[in-house]
Amino acid sequence: MQRGNDRLSVHRDDEMKHELQGLLRSGHPTRTEEWHDPEPYADDDPAVTRGPVTPGRDPSSLESVRLELARILTRGDFPAGPRELMRALDRRYAPDALVEALERLSRKDRYDNVQELAEALTRVRETETA
Secondary structure, eight states, rough: OOTTTOOSSSHHHHHHHHHHHHHOOOOOOOOOOGSOOOOOOOSOOGGGGOOOOOTSSSSSOOHHHHHHHHHHHOOGGGGGOOHHHHHHHHHHTTOOHHHHHHSSSOTTTOOOOHHHHHHHHHHHHHHOOO
């Protein structure tokens, strides 16, 4: 039977699988060098690594709202009003809390970029909580 370019025989492949089986199932790092292991999350990592950031989750953070909007919206979506932006967010399956936050904005306002939209969203959120 021809095996192509394989360096090892079928028997050696099975032997190596058996040797590594314990390591792979143990749940411990399989690297021999510690510096190869992935690092755990740090306390100061952004909240995006643990799920979507929405205006309701951290209302005082302009940066987190802007980051989430920038992940979803593109430059081609601007300038636009809240209705057009809500449609764009719906098309891209944005979090519901983000779409609902846009519903509270004035219909006649227009936003030229993500920064202006994020400032308006955090401003509306601050006036609601005050």
